[in-house]
Amino acid sequence: MSIVKYFSRNLLKFFGLLLGLLFLNFFLFIFILYTDPLDSVVKNTPQNIYYNLKTEINDSSDFSIKSKNLLKANNTWAMVLQSNGEIFKSYNLPETLNKKYTLTDVVKFTRWYLDDYPVFSFIEDDKVLVLGFPRGSYDKFPSNYYNYFSFKYIFLGFIGIILIDLIAIFIMFFYSKKKLLNEITPITDSLRNLSENKSIELEERGNLLEIKEALNKTSEIIERNKIESERWIRGVSHDIRTPLTVILGTSQALNNKYDDDKFEIIEDNVLLIQDILSNLNLTYSLNLKDEVERETFYLDVLLRKVIVDIMNVYEGYSFKLNVGKDSYSYFGNKTLLERLFRNLILNSVKHNDKCDVEVTLNKLKTAFSITVEDNGSIDEKTVEKLQNKVAYDSDGFGILIAKKIVSIHGGKINFSYNNPGLKITIELPN
Template structure:
């Protein structure tokens, strides 16, 4: 809903800005138009004076027009005439036939400032009488506008108020339109929030945004159907893996028990007892793989609840190292070393102890299985501002490039056919809100499990 409020405020602000911009633009255009007209057209008084000075009476009584006056006369006026003091026309230029050739004092007083036979006229008094210049009909507007000073004063007082009223009206209309849009979009925004939270959406399909609401309802229904199918598939897959794992444990236990009895039977030949030991070791390995598969499946679909307690990583590493050393064959030359800085001996974090032990054990078994019993492994602990880092480093051959690339993939959509133990390490770290970094060294492999403090 915060997005709609932001949209409404921006809409209203934009409407106000557009109104102010248009007001300023129109005012600027009005000023520019007046200035342009003022510059482009010469003053009427100057033009009439120019023509009057260019029309002169000769000694024989005729009139002559200068070139400059002729250009001004032809450019602006359609006809001209000169009246003597008695009102008679003594000279004319393009004078219409229907115009009188004599005018009384009252006629002159009537047209001197306004119109003569619908022609806008301008007059100029000179030594020969009165010069009359006429513009084309309907080319000019010549009327006197009379108003009182009270009206002008009231206009000056009221104009700012009227402009403010227009601005407030525009703002009110913008708010009204914005509020209507807000009311129409509010259910849509709420539906999008519900969709993001994986909740079912059922919006009313009316109003200007009814089509969008209907589309959102259909999208919600499709997503819900797909989610149900995915949940059912994941649940079925996890239950199937758990069932298979459970069914395999019983025969594996029988195989391990029988192989252990045969391995310890002194009456059997040495080669038979070695084959029994091999059967026992591989059945144990198969049991660990089945257990890893079951746990990886539960972690992948978030069906494995974490039993977090306050634990000490230093003690956990020492315990895992001791158990790994005790399980090594007597003739093995592998070395497992634990290096804990003194200041980190009492460091505590919250985590699932069994899962973290499982992760470190998987790393140890991986180093031993792929590098032989002569590998040297070091378990160490490091701390940064917000995380505790468990490092498992060996001097073996490292990981193949394809396996390293797969382990660095952020999301593993399917359980891998190989490297399940390492994938499980990553899943355990992610379940704790942490991460795992796999790095090939110049001689060996370093795996860093980072857990939040």
């Protein structure tokens, strides 16, 4: 499905939900308005009760059993007042009420309340029927009574409608979010992999098809460019090595014949160029890899070998290896780590005329710690430059290669000032 269709369909779903909620709200509103909320409290309206008692108002006898049952069923009390304000007869009258009322009293409770009881008055000849309902069952406004339970019912009904709307919107939001995440997560993961120089392959089906196709095509182009670049670098390196070999051989022959130091300078620079080409190939090769072949070996044995090899070539330098009694068995790429240790130790040797180099190997709780430190002439600014180095510059590929080898093994490398000299700390997870 295309991007436009995908988002159009989701918008239609959203508007469909809103339309459905409008219809639901309408029907719930009608239901609330036309449902009698007083069935459990008041069975009849005051007007209906009056019509049922009308024939008994002027009758001197007590209310009939039928009338009493009606009043009882509606939780209502009743009294009939004479013109002189005295009670003619009553039923279930609260004890707190007076037994006689003035005209002023009648006007007051007709307009407001009688001892907080909502009352309704009905005139029949020279008598007044007063019907009293439970406190809190009706609310009195300026000119009329309004049933408290009706207001409460309608208010709670509206609250219920709002809650239903919120729940429906939340469910729709949660469902849409989950579905969108299912569609977006593979795409964001693929973008992250591309940024980390990894290849991707998304399934070209379902929603957001255009984005998936574009990402797959981008990945194919990147992979093709990687292969072509690697071939080009290898080809150029090979083409350069051939004349370099000729130059080196000729220079050595001339040096043997004429014994001139200038030929040694030529040889050193040829070897330097060959080393640069080797580092260039290794750097690009490592950039194409996220994982390497691994084997089990001992880090302390490897470090001893590297230090001994360097000691046999470089004189005038002091080398020291500090190793504890722990087992230093490690699962990694032995060739790359040997290159790493050799480069870092040689870095101290080549950039200082005379210095002491100390290598320490420790076993931590979850990692191996290797430090290479010297007391050379490097300054703090250069150390900071090494720490932040992420691209090739005049200092060559050595530091970049070291950082990449450590990264491939899931470790960390840190460059700090040793005051004087340089301290390099490596952590390789075990």
